[in-house]
Amino acid sequence: MKIDRLIGILSVLLQKEKVTAPELASRFEVSRRTINRDIEDLCMAGIPVVTEQGRDGGISILENFRLDRTVLTRAEMQDILAGLRSLDSVNGTNRYGQLMEKLSTGSSDFLTGNQSVLIDLSSWYKTTLAPKIEQIRYAIEGRRLLMFRYFAPSGESLRRIEPYYLVFRWSSWYVWGWCESREDFRMFKLNRMEELCVSEEIFTGRKVPMPDLSNERIFPGGIQVEALFEASCKWRLVEEFGQNCFEEQEDGRLLFHADYTSAENLLSWLLTFGDQVELKSPKELRGEMKERIRRMAKRYEEISDSDERRKEHEI
Numbered sequence: 001m002k003i004d005r006l007i008g009i010l011s012v013l014l015q016k017e018k019v020t021a022p023e024l025a026s027r028f029e030v031s032r033r034t035i036n037r038d039i040e041d042l043c044m045a046g047i048p049v050v051t052e053q054g055r056d057g058g059i060s061i062l063e064n065f066r067l068d069r070t071v072l073t074r075a076e077m078q079d080i081l082a083g084l085r086s087l088d089s090v091n092g093t094n095r096y097g098q099l100m101e102k103l104s105t106g107s108s109d110f111l112t113g114n115q116s117v118l119i120d121l122s123s124w125y126k127t128t129l130a131p132k133i134e135q136i137r138y139a140i141e142g143r144r145l146l147m148f149r150y151f152a153p154s155g156e157s158l159r160r161i162e163p164y165y166l167v168f169r170w171s172s173w174y175v176w177g178w179c180e181s182r183e184d185f186r187m188f189k190l191n192r193m194e195e196l197c198v199s200e201e202i203f204t205g206r207k208v209p210m211p212d213l214s215n216e217r218i219f220p221g222g223i224q225v226e227a228l229f230e231a232s233c234k235w236r237l238v239e240e241f242g243q244n245c246f247e248e249q250e251d252g253r254l255l256f257h258a259d260y261t262s263a264e265n266l267l268s269w270l271l272t273f274g275d276q277v278e279l280k281s282p283k284e285l286r287g288e289m290k291e292r293i294r295r296m297a298k299r300y301e302e303i304s305d306s307d308e309r310r311k312e313h314e315i
Contacts, residue, residue, distance in 0.1 A: 048061060135196055161186070167213070174189050225256070
């Protein structure tokens with residue numbers, strides 16, 4: 001479309017000191033005659049475009065206009081492109097890459113070596129995550145119901161929701177929508193959604209509250225944890241909770257304090273440290289940890305006994 005081409009040419013001229021008509025013709029895949037007519041149209045619209053003939057000639061915008069009217073600074077453009085790159089890292093198409101090309105037309109350094117911020121929002125589940133994001137975006141834009149099987153700590157269930165927002169938070173992707181079975185707004189984690197299907201049924205929409213993304217709302221806490229870690233665990237504690245989460249003891253061990261929301265998640269997390277941690281409190285969870293370790297030891301003893309009996313039978 002002509003208006004798109006005019007905007008594209010203007011973008012080039014705002015970002016590049018000078019460009020030739022053949023360059024513009026090649027970039028926008030039109031003839032030089034068409035470019036000349038486009039330049040005339042820009043001039044008629046009040047854009048002070050200057051053309052210079054000769055070996056070092058070309059097309060440019062008056063310098064004062066460039067300084068006074070350019071909406072985005074170089075730093076602002078870099079921030080926009082960094083955000084677009086981050087979205088492209090989880091997108092199944094090249095939509096954002098094409099948009100970056102349009103925004104950075106005439107300034108290739110925006111896309112190559114001069115960026116200072118690199119953001120990758122993808123995950124180990126990138127191959128399955130990108131299609132889900134595309135389906136959910138399609139459903140949100142078309143106001144179509146989403147149906148899926150959801151896996152939660154309480155079990156699995158089939159859900160139908162009105163999707164309203166895609167949310168990236170706590171290093172994961174979520175969809176915020178009205179759940180028909182719960183008759184309320186809920187946040188669903190994409191990695192727990194399977195058999196995702198966009199319905200042909202269109203919903204009318206409702207007044208949508210913004211999701212409360214505060215840690216206190218999603219992770220309300222309530223379990224006061226005290227645990228003693230070996231010094232070798234310091235890097236993980238700093239990474240996951242920050243340096244103020246523990247007090248270094250005289251023997252080098254780390255006394256850890258935290259407010260945890262889920263006993264199950266807490267015990268599972270502590271078990272990833274093996275024998276490098278001792279849970280001190282709460283006492284009831286200390287007893288549960290001891291019982292889990294006992295059951296684990298019993299299971300491995302049973303496996304060992306089974307292996308011994310099999311070996312004796314083979315002999």
